[in-house]
Amino acid sequence: MAERYDVVVIGSGPAGLTAAHAAARQGVRVGLVDAQALPGGQVWRHDVRFSAPAFARRCMQATLEHIKIDWLPQTRVVGAEPGRLLVEDPRSARWLKYGALVLATGAREVLLPFPGWTLPGVTGAGGLQALAKQGWPLAGKRVVVAGSGPLLLAAAATARRHGARVLAVFEQAERAAMLRFTRGLWRWPARVLQAAALRTQLAGVPYHFGSVVTAAQGEDALREIEVSGPHRQRRIACDQLAVGFGLAPNVELARMLGCQLEAEGAQQRVRVDARQHTSVPTVYAAGEVCGIGGRDSALIEGAIAGLAATGARTGIASLQRRRAQARAFARQLRETFAIGERVRALAQPDTLVCRCEDVTLGALDAHVDARGAKLATRCGMGPCQGRICATALAELGRAAGIAARPPLFPARLESLALAPADGVAPSLAT
Amino acid sequence: MTHSYDLIVVGAGIIGAACAEVASAEGLKVAIVESGAIGAGVTAAGMGHLVAVDGLPAELALARYSLGLWEELRDLPGGEFSRCGTLWFARDEREHAGIADKLARLRAAGAAAEAVDAAQLRELEPALAEGLVGGVLVPDEAVVYPPMVARRLVERACRRRATLIHARALALGDHALTLDDGQRLLGNVLIATGGALQALLPELLIHLRKGHLLITERYPGMLHHQLVHMGYTDSAHGQADSVACNVQPRPTGQLLVGSSREYGVSDSDISLPMLRRMLRCAFQFLPGLRQLKALRAWAGLRPASIDGLPYIGRVAQRRGIWVAAGHEGLGVTTAPGTARLLVDQLLARTPAIDARPYDPMRAAA
Numbered sequence: 001m002a003e004r005y006d007v008v009v010i011g012s013g014p015a016g017l018t019a020a021h022a023a024a025r026q027g028v029r030v031g032l033v034d035a036q037a038l039p040g041g042q043v044w045r046h047d048v049r050f051s052a053p054a055f056a057r058r059c060m061q062a063t064l065e066h067i068k069i070d071w072l073p074q075t076r077v078v079g080a081e082p083g084r085l086l087v088e089d090p091r092s093a094r095w096l097k098y099g100a101l102v103l104a105t106g107a108r109e110v111l112l113p114f115p116g117w118t119l120p121g122v123t124g125a126g127g128l129q130a131l132a133k134q135g136w137p138l139a140g141k142r143v144v145v146a147g148s149g150p151l152l153l154a155a156a157a158t159a160r161r162h163g164a165r166v167l168a169v170f171e172q173a174e175r176a177a178m179l180r181f182t183r184g185l186w187r188w189p190a191r192v193l194q195a196a197a198l199r200t201q202l203a204g205v206p207y208h209f210g211s212v213v214t215a216a217q218g219e220d221a222l223r224e225i226e227v228s229g230p231h232r233q234r235r236i237a238c239d240q241l242a243v244g245f246g247l248a249p250n251v252e253l254a255r256m257l258g259c260q261l262e263a264e265g266a267q268q269r270v271r272v273d274a275r276q277h278t279s280v281p282t283v284y285a286a287g288e289v290c291g292i293g294g295r296d297s298a299l300i301e302g303a304i305a306g307l308a309a310t311g312a313r314t315g316i317a318s319l320q321r322r323r324a325q326a327r328a329f330a331r332q333l334r335e336t337f338a339i340g341e342r343v344r345a346l347a348q349p350d351t352l353v354c355r356c357e358d359v360t361l362g363a364l365d366a367h368v369d370a371r372g373a374k375l376a377t378r379c380g381m382g383p384c385q386g387r388i389c390a391t392a393l394a395e396l397g398r399a400a401g402i403a404a405r406p407p408l409f410p411a412r413l414e415s416l417a418l419a420p421a422d423g424v425a426p427s428l429a430t
Numbered sequence: 431m432t433h434s435y436d437l438i439v440v441g442a443g444i445i446g447a448a449c450a451e452v453a454s455a456e457g458l459k460v461a462i463v464e465s466g467a468i469g470a471g472v473t474a475a476g477m478g479h480l481v482a483v484d485g486l487p488a489e490l491a492l493a494r495y496s497l498g499l500w501e502e503l504r505d506l507p508g509g510e511f512s513r514c515g516t517l518w519f520a521r522d523e524r525e526h527a528g529i530a531d532k533l534a535r536l537r538a539a540g541a542a543a544e545a546v547d548a549a550q551l552r553e554l555e556p557a558l559a560e561g562l563v564g565g566v567l568v569p570d571e572a573v574v575y576p577p578m579v580a581r582r583l584v585e586r587a588c589r590r591r592a593t594l595i596h597a598r599a600l601a602l603g604d605h606a607l608t609l610d611d612g613q614r615l616l617g618n619v620l621i622a623t624g625g626a627l628q629a630l631l632p633e634l635l636i637h638l639r640k641g642h643l644l645i646t647e648r649y650p651g652m653l654h655h656q657l658v659h660m661g662y663t664d665s666a667h668g669q670a671d672s673v674a675c676n677v678q679p680r681p682t683g684q685l686l687v688g689s690s691r692e693y694g695v696s697d698s699d700i701s702l703p704m705l706r707r708m709l710r711c712a713f714q715f716l717p718g719l720r721q722l723k724a725l726r727a728w729a730g731l732r733p734a735s736i737d738g739l740p741y742i743g744r745v746a747q748r749r750g751i752w753v754a755a756g757h758e759g760l761g762v763t764t765a766p767g768t769a770r771l772l773v774d775q776l777l778a779r780t781p782a783i784d785a786r787p788y789d790p791m792r793a794a795a
Contacts, residue, residue: 079700079702081702086702368467368596371467372468376577376581385726403728405726405728406727410723410725411723412720413646413709413720413721413722413723414720416705417709
């Protein structure tokens with residue numbers, strides 16, 4: 001039979017951790033699901049060499065060790081029926097029944113195509129950070145970080161800690177926008193400290209504004225990049241380039257469940273009310289999936305969602321006030337780091353857009369709609385199921401769709417054949 | 431604004447596309463009316479298996495006629511024509527007993543078909559389960575990628591000066607069609623809108639039969655033939671929801687796993703219970719499928735006529751209105767024959783095969 005939890009939380013980043021913890025403190029049974037082997041999500045991803053900040057460690061420990069919480073690692077949601085989820089781990093599949101569900105599925109990096117972006121040695125900014133934390137060798141490597149948003153500084157700092165020579169950080173946002181942003185920072189003193197700490201870690205690394213990496217070059221791997229700055233163009237020899245253009249909410253599960261979405265710039269986010277309730281009864285959402293807001297919003301929203309999912313009436317109002325402040329900061333960030341036209345124009349007709357199926361931007365030009373383009377070019381038909389290319393195409397102002405059907409992630413056929421009454425191992429009788 | 435054509439084809443699925451291509455090759459002035467993408471309806475939802483199903487004589491005749499015509503379409507760029515052959519397999523003595531009749535029917539219709547015993551079956555497809563008793567190999571049959579075929583056929587027609595009009599057909603008149611952009615087109619009108627047929631021709635009944643398919647990641651060399659369980663024809667012609675084992679190796683190395691049939695459903699959402707039934711059925715015959723990874727699943731709505739045969743021809747009680755629709759699961763296979771049959775009738779020629787079984791008159795309420 002399916003396992004039953006009062007509350008199932010999907011995702012164990014900051015939002016998922018606080019959601020699970022807040023719900024468990026109300027005395028209910030909680031299942032905490034994450035695709036990774038260790039908790040923390042992207043922002044607190046496990047680092048093989050350096051331990052997480054004390055606060056993150058406390059937060060993960062308090063949640064994972066809570067008697068009412070079952071930690072379900074390496075587990076992905078692949079399908080859903082009302083009140084239950086079909087999940088798969090590396091060995092088996094099973095159905096999880098829930099009274100209430102909290103979606104804390106976080107966000108993914110926006111990777112925008114430019115000439116050479118698929119060369120070995122080029123990754124996302126968050127991608128480089130994840131590789132570094134997994135122990136990928138960076139010592140002595142010449143690294144350039146580029147793109148847009150605060151993630152660039154965090155990625156550069158992580159790379160440096162792991163021994164990389166960070167040559168420079170190139171931010172596409174203009175200096176004027178950055179100045180406006182920093183002048184308003186006094187309203188978020190904690191952020192001033194955070195930014196100052198990052199700058200200290202990056203002492204000696206030039207941080208350029210209004211600068212875009214226009215091409216990556218090399219035979220079999222990256223050797224050199226072209227950078228277009230406010231005053232000049234230049235070429236820089238490097239071993240590793242990390243380019244990220246911010247984050248996009250992971251809304252596929254929410255869509256499969258029928259939750260109403262709303263626009264967040266070119267991307268979509270889950271619409272929630274003041275109690276983090278989605279349009280679907282029993283389904284709540286918290287953190288980046290409700291709009292990119294950063295760690296602080298995620299922690300607060302997770303706590304609200306965890307309480308609301310158990311029907312709690314008290315403790316929510318004060319959190320809601322704190323959320324308003326955290327979200328206001330996120331709005332400032334979004335305006336400051338809005339993607340400029342120059343970035344949208346980087347991809348050339350022969351630049352790959354869909355890496356899974358090797359589809360160029362030019363190949364999509366002949367098609368009037370996303371469906372026709374997908375059928376004719378296979379764009380989005382590969383293993384990433386469109387998560388990379390459709391996110392990029394949306395940012396480029398082109399129609400693109402990501403299906404939200406089971407299997408939500410590539411899944412074993414055996415898992416999809418599992419019925420709710422079957423228990424853990426699939427029964428293959430017909 | 432008013433324009434005149436010899437033939438106005440409504441719907442650019444594979445049927446409409448094939449009809450437009452054949453008509454344009456005859457020198458007719460053709461318009462194609464499609465509001466969505468080409469080949470993006472049920473054409474894109476199917477397996478693309480070119481197969482002669484021998485359940486009904488007229489169905490077999492149209493399929494065999496069409497398979498011959500497909501030989502001229504093999505090289506369409508992106509059509510992915512791959513002559514993998516069809517391997518029908520029998521599970522038990524009852525199904526085995528059907529082999530002789532099946533061979534006789536296929537051969538009578540001109541197909542090269544050969545009996546296969548249990549050992550040969552395993553040799554041809556080592557992934558098949560032990561204990562199957564034999565089957566029928568039809569080596570000339572093939573698989574294609576239907577949405578691309580439809581697109582290429584429309585492109586061919588357009589190179590012969592056919593006009594592709596992105597609009598929705600609103601209403602029929604005598605030798606006339608009104609579009610939602612206000613245009614009125616004059617000429618013979620062919621309705622090839624599949625499951626949406628009744629929006630324009632309410633007198634012709636269409637039932638939707640929902641089917642699921644699933645595609646895996648790439649496993650080149652795992653299967654070599656399109657595999658179909660001999661029980662498939664039973665399930666295809668039954669009246670209850672059913673599943674059958676129908677698995678195809680794509681040229682990419684991916685496997686397409688089918689099939690299911692549901693009645694009285696008009697959404698194309700994935701039904702996990704139906705997907706489960708379909709997969710469990712496939713696992714019986716191909717146990718190795720269990721551990722493979724599925725990339726995507728989808729569902730489509732087969733447009734079925736009242737009797738398992740498509741409606742092809744002039745619509746009675748109307749002037750200058752023609753139909754080619756209701757092919758259920760065989761629209762891809764029979765598109766070239768359908769197009770030939772339709773255009774021959776339009777030009778008042780005697781078709782190569784008897785057109786009467788497909789006459790839409792039989793269904794007009």
